[in-house]
Amino acid sequence: xxxxxxxxxxxxxxxxxxxxxxxxxxxxxxxxxxxxxxxxxxxxxxxxxxxxxxxxxxxxxxxxxxxxxxxxxxxxxxxxxxxxxxxxxxxxxxxxxxxxxxxxxxxxxxxxxxxxxxxxxxxxxxxxxxxxxxxxxxxxxxxxxxxxxxxxxxxxxxxxxxxxxxxxxxxxxxxxxxxxxxxxxxxxxxxxxxxxxxxxxxxxxxxxxxxxxxxxxxxxxxxxxxxxxxxxxxxxxxxxxxxxxxxxxxxxxxxxxxxxxxxxxxxxxxxxxxxxxxxxxxxxxxxxxxxxxxxxxxxxxxxxxxxxxxxxxxxxxxxxxxxxxxxxxxxxxxxxxxxxxxxxxxxxxxxxxxxxxxxxxxxxxxxxxxxxxxxxxxxxxxxxxxxxxxxxxxxxxxxxxxxxxxxx
Numbered sequence: 001x002x003x004x005x006x007x008x009x010x011x012x013x014x015x016x017x018x019x020x021x022x023x024x025x026x027x028x029x030x031x032x033x034x035x036x037x038x039x040x041x042x043x044x045x046x047x048x049x050x051x052x053x054x055x056x057x058x059x060x061x062x063x064x065x066x067x068x069x070x071x072x073x074x075x076x077x078x079x080x081x082x083x084x085x086x087x088x089x090x091x092x093x094x095x096x097x098x099x100x101x102x103x104x105x106x107x108x109x110x111x112x113x114x115x116x117x118x119x120x121x122x123x124x125x126x127x128x129x130x131x132x133x134x135x136x137x138x139x140x141x142x143x144x145x146x147x148x149x150x151x152x153x154x155x156x157x158x159x160x161x162x163x164x165x166x167x168x169x170x171x172x173x174x175x176x177x178x179x180x181x182x183x184x185x186x187x188x189x190x191x192x193x194x195x196x197x198x199x200x201x202x203x204x205x206x207x208x209x210x211x212x213x214x215x216x217x218x219x220x221x222x223x224x225x226x227x228x229x230x231x232x233x234x235x236x237x238x239x240x241x242x243x244x245x246x247x248x249x250x251x252x253x254x255x256x257x258x259x260x261x262x263x264x265x266x267x268x269x270x271x272x273x274x275x276x277x278x279x280x281x282x283x284x285x286x287x288x289x290x291x292x293x294x295x296x297x298x299x300x301x302x303x304x305x306x307x308x309x310x311x312x313x314x315x316x317x318x319x320x321x322x323x324x325x326x327x328x329x330x331x332x333x334x335x336x337x338x339x340x341x342x343x344x345x346x347x348x349x350x351x352x353x354x355x356x357x358x359x360x361x362x363x364x365x366x367x368x369x370x371x372x373x374x375x376x377x378x379x380x381x382x383x384x385x386x387x388x389x390x391x392x393x394x395x396x397x398x399x400x401x402x403x404x405x406x407x408x
Contacts, residue, residue: 014133022354026364037383037391040364042178044301044327044382046245048282049293055285056278068277070269071261072099072253076280079287080253088222090236092255098264099283101275103209103239103252106264108134109271110205110235110254111170113263115140119169122202124155126330126371126378128178141167144372149321149332153180153373157191164195168202173223176210179371179378180330181323183214186221193227203233209252210326212243212294215302218324232257242326243294244286251275251283301327304381304388311392312379315399327382330368334375339402347402350374356402361394 004012022040030036059065071077077097084090100106107130111121115138123131124147132142145163147153160171173192176183184192196202206223214220224234239252254264274280305322308329312320317335333353340346341360347353354367354377368376381388 010137010139014136022364022366034362036362036364037387038364039380039391040366041380043247044245045384048245052282052285056282059278059281064277064281068274070274071265073280076284079284083287084255089225096258096261097255098261099253099275101272102250103237106237106252106254109264109267111135111138113267118167120167121170121172122163123172126179126373129370131172153182157195160192161195164199170203170205172205174207176325178326179328181326181328183218183324186226189223189226193230196230206234206236208238209242214325240283240286249279249282251279308381315396317399329379331377331379333377342401350377357395357398361398363391363394
């Protein structure tokens with residue numbers, strides 16, 4: 001018996017994280033002594049705010065190291081309840097709220113709890129690479145709907161209506177979006193909701209993990225608030241990882257119809273049980289903090305975004321839209337395809353471009369094909385300004401050398 005015949009088909013058909021693969025390759029080169037600048041991770045370089053760290057230490061000192069409810073402590077769920085009400089205009093009972101070990105676990109649990117073989121999930125792309133893989137691991141079928149640059153990388157009502165069929169179970173909306181930084185307006189969400197009102201079998205997952213990372217005073221509307229008629233078939237997901245610089249703490253939360261939340265709770269009770277009690281104490285502190293840290297974070301990220309965008313617009317063969325949210329630039333590199341390196345290698349794909357930048361410029365980015373939109377690459381501006389500035393300089397030199405090499 002081979003290992004492939006022993007493993008489940010759902011595992012064999014799934015792919016590892018593309019972003020993690022690039023980061024691992026960059027680490028391997030760094031371990032060899034290369035000065036690699038990693039712009040491939042979905043992580044900010046900020047430390048978790050001091051009051052949140054102190055809350056975790058206090059919780060440990062007070063002995064809060066035992067089991068909590070699987071759904072999360074009552075205190076934390078009350079804080080989540082208040083967050084949804086005060087920030088999003090959404091009212092949920094505590095039984096409609098679930099806390100987990102990261103927003104990613106909630107997504108995974110939601111698909112495991114609802115998908116049967118043949119069920120389809122509509123995923124506008126470019127999108128986070130883990131979405132379709134989690135659907136496949138739940139024996140579902142991801143339907144990838146490419147949303148091009150001319151549409152602002154956003155799903156249109158016409159595109160949505162054309163994609164729905166009898167097998168469609170979920171529409172997954174990431175807003176603001178990774179990797180494009182696109183932000184749906186309230187009217188755009190309403191227009192999508194009007195389509196879905198004609199298809200009562202289709203539910204919505206609203207992944208709003210980047211909610212607070214928005215620029216230029218752009219407003220944010222939660223999907224369930226924009227389309228309250230669909231609130232009974234909307235699962236709203238959020239977490240602490242991005243806005244509060246708490247990626248390693250692994251705390252996410254969601255709210256939705258009580259029967260669905262009960263199913264998620266049941267599934268979680270038989271897998272990981274509750275999120276870490278210490279992380280929950282830290283999350284409770286984060287949700288009670290004033291948004292001073294987030295405001296300062298967005299101010300700094302705006303400077304980084306503007307540097308990255310201005311640099312890209314000056315590099316031959318590259319272009320980009322100005323992201324409205326998250327902390328990524330989705331760079332159009334189609335004009336580089338077909339160019340030749342100084343070593344005589346032709347860059348045929350965005351993967352070739354990403355590998356060229358890693359090996360020639362010592363800068364790690366993620367190819368757009370990983371997000372189901374070839375001809376682009378994702379660049380994170382989660383790094384400090386001096387490091388980001390040096391990365392952009394290296395990319396500029398590499399692209400200029402590429403253009404010169406192509407003319408040899």
